[in-house]
Amino acid sequence: MTAASPVSAAPKVETPLKRFVVGFLDSRVAMLGLVLLALVVFSALLAPWIAPQDPYDLSKLDIMSGMLPPGSADMDGNVFWLGSDEQGRDLLSAILYGLRTSLLVGFSSTAIALAIGLVIGMVAAYAGGGTDATIMRLVDIQLSFPAILIALILLAVLGKGVDKVIVALAAVQWAYYARTVRSAALVERRKEYVEAAQCLALPKGRIVLRHLLPNCLPPLIVVATVQVAHAITLEATLSFLGVGVPVTEPSLGMLIASGFDYMLSGEFWVSVFPGLALLITIVSINLVGDQMRDVLNPRLQH
C-alpha cells in the first residue's frame, strides 16, 4: 500500500472490482498461490493433450510396465517421469487426470451447494420467524454431523461415480452457505437502503435479488473459496477410503491409497507424487482464499 498508492492516486474512478484487484495484487504470497492455482487448473484442463498416456484407457496400460521408478523407461521406450503404479499407469498422466476429477468435483459441488445454500439462507433471513427457525435448526442438525460421515452414508446408497460424489458433497456443504448467507442478509436487511426499497413498495423478489443479494456476496465468496479446497480434500478422502470414483479411473485420493501399500517397501512415488499434487492444489486455493478474505473484509482495510 506504499509504493502503489501514488500511482493509483491518479484521478480515476475507483470501482469495487478495481479496488479488489489492486488489493489482491498487493500480496506476494497470494500471487504465488494464484500462479500455482492457474498452473494446476491449466494442466488439468489440458491433460488429454499434455499427458503422455490416457490412464483411464485400460488397453493402453500394461502391467509389465508396473512399479517403474521415476524417470525410467519401459521396454517400448516410453519414459515414466514420475514412475508408474502397479497397473503400469504413468503417474504423471494419472495425476493430471486425477486433478481434473478433483477440480471438477471441488468446483461443481461447491457451485451447487452455493446455489442451494444461497436460496435457503435468503429465504430464512427474509422470511424470519418460524420459517427461519425451522431452516436454521435443520442447518444446525446437518452441521452437527461430520461431513465425511454424511458423505459416506450417501455414497453407500448412491454407489460409485464422479457424478454421485458431486451430489454427495453438495449435500454436505449447502448448510455452511445457508448459515453464512442468512447472517449476512440479516445484517443487511436492517440497513436503510432496504428500508428505502421497502418504502418504495418494490416487490419482495426484487428487494432480495437486486438489493440484498449483491451485498451478501463478499463473505460468501470467501467461504466458497475455502470450501472448494475442503471439497477437494473430502473427495480425496472418500476415494482413499474406496467409496468415491471407480478403481479404473483413479483420482488423487485413490492414487494415494493404492500407493499407500507400498510405502513401507520403498516404492514411495505412487503415493508421494499424487500427495504433492493434492497439497499444491489445496495450498494454492487456500492462499487465494485467504487474500480474498483480507481484501473483502472491510474491518481489515485502512
Next chain:
Amino acid sequence: MKQQTTILAGALAALLLGGHAFAAELRIGTAAEPSSLDPHYHNLTPNNTVRRHIFESLVDQDAKQRLIPALAESWRAVDDKTWEFKLRKGVKFHDGSEFTAQDFVYTLCRIPNVANSPSSFTLYTKGVDAVETPDPYTIIVKTAAPYPLLPVEMTTFGIISAKAAGGEKVTFDKAGCKADSWPATQAFNDGTLTIGTGPFKLAEYRKGERIVLDRNPDYWGTKPEWDKVTFRPITSDGPRMAALLAGDVDLVDEPPLQDLERLRKDPKVSVVETLSNRVVYLALDQAEPTPTIKGTDGKNPLRDIRVREALSLAIDREAIVKRIMNNTAEPAAQLLAPGLFGTNPDLKVKSDQKKAKELLTAAGYPNGFELTIGTPNDRYINDEKIAQAVAQMYSRIGIKTQVDAATVNVFFSRRNKGEFSVYLAGWSAATGEASSPLKSLVATRIKEKGFGPTNYTSYSNPKLDELLTKALATVDDAAREKLLAETMKVAMEDYAVLPLHYEVTSWAMRKGLSYEPRADQYTLAASIRSAK
C-alpha cells in the same frame, strides 16, 4: 537419589518381565475378518479359522491336510455305505456339559437350517443319509451310495452344543429334522451360544475391531501356550505390516507380497510360506439377461463357449503372477494345484491374445462389448489389483472392462444376489482334493445333492455332473482320482470358470515364534509356539 533410581528401574524391569512370563498373550493381525462367529453361517476361510479355535470337528486335518483324530478318536468303514466313529470320552464344552453323540446329531440337523447362509456347509452334510447312536460315544453314519469322502467332510464343520441350543431331543431326518426353532446366527455373535469344545473360549467379539479368545483350561488335548489370543482385523496391507514391525501384533497373515523380500532379510521377523489349496478364479454368469454386460442387445455372450475361451486366452496369467503377485503364486490351469488328489496333469496354462480376438470375432463380437468385473478388495491377496490387471487385458482384445470393487461382506452379499456378470473370487479345497472345487463351483446347483452351493453363475453341464456323481461314489482311491481328473478336464475345456492362480500363503511373525505353514491357510493360535 541415584540409588533410588536404580532400585526403581530394577523394580520396573522385574514387573515387566514378570508380567510377560505370567500372562502369555498372542496378538494376531488378520487381513480379513469373519462375517460371523456362527460356525455354520458362511463357509469362508476367516470364519473357519476362528471356528477352529472355539468349535471342533469330529475329524481334523494337520498342516498338510492329512486326517487326524479330533472329537472322534477313531473311525472305520463298516461296509461300503456305513461308517463308524468312536467318540472321545470326557470332552467338555465350555459351559461344562459333556460332549456326546447327540451334539453331532444336532449339529448335522442345524447346518441346513441356518437362515440366509451365503455359503452353506450343506455341501459337506448331504452325503449323510441316516445316523444311529447306539451309545453316547458311538456314531454310525449311513450313506445312500458308497461315499469315500465322508471322514474328510467331517473335518469341515464345527460341533455345537445341543444342550445349550435346546436340541437334546432332536433326531436326524434326511428330509429335515424337527425342532421348534433353530439357533439364530446372532446368538453366536453375541456369545450366548458360542460354546464349543475347542482349545479357546470366546471372551470378546467386536466386529471390525477384535476377537479376543481365552484359553480353555479344561481342554482335552494339548493345552495351547497362550492364555489370551487377540485377532485384530487390519485389512490394509501397509498398516498390518507396520503393526507387526512396531510390535503391536506378534504375527500377521498375508504379509503384503511387495514386502516379503525385505521381511525375509529383517532379523526381527521370520516368514513361513507354503503353496495353498486355494485357487483364485473368475466366474462367468450364464444367466440371460446378465447384469453387468452391455452392448450385446441384451444377449449374454458368456453363454457362448468361444467367448469364454477368448476370455481365458486373453488373460496373461504369468504376467499377473510375476507383476501383481511378486512371484508368490502359481499360474493356474485348473481348480486345485496340480499334484493334489484328483487334479489333471494334462491341463496347461495358455495365453494367446490374437486367438482370443479371433474367437470373439467368430462369436459375433468383433468390436467386443462392455463388461464390469466384480471383486472384493480385502479378501484375497491383491484381489482388486488382479481384477484391474484382467480388466486391462480384456480391454486390449476390445472388451471395455470396468472393475467394481467392494469390501468382503458387501461383495459377497452382492455376488449372492447375482449382481455381477463376471466376478473374481477364490476357493479353498477344504478337503484337499479336487472334488471340493468341482462340487462347489461348477456342478449344477442341486440342493438335495449338495451340488453347486457356490455356483452363482447358473452354469450347468450334465456330462460334468454325471462324471462327478460317479467319482464321488467310487470308494477305490485310484479309480476316484482318475474320474476326478477327467471331470476337471471337462470343466476346464468348457471354461466353466476361469482359474487364475494358486495362492502361496505366507505368514510373518516376530522372531522367537514358530508356525508350521498350513496348506488350508488357517492361522491357528494353538499351533503357534514360542522358541524356548
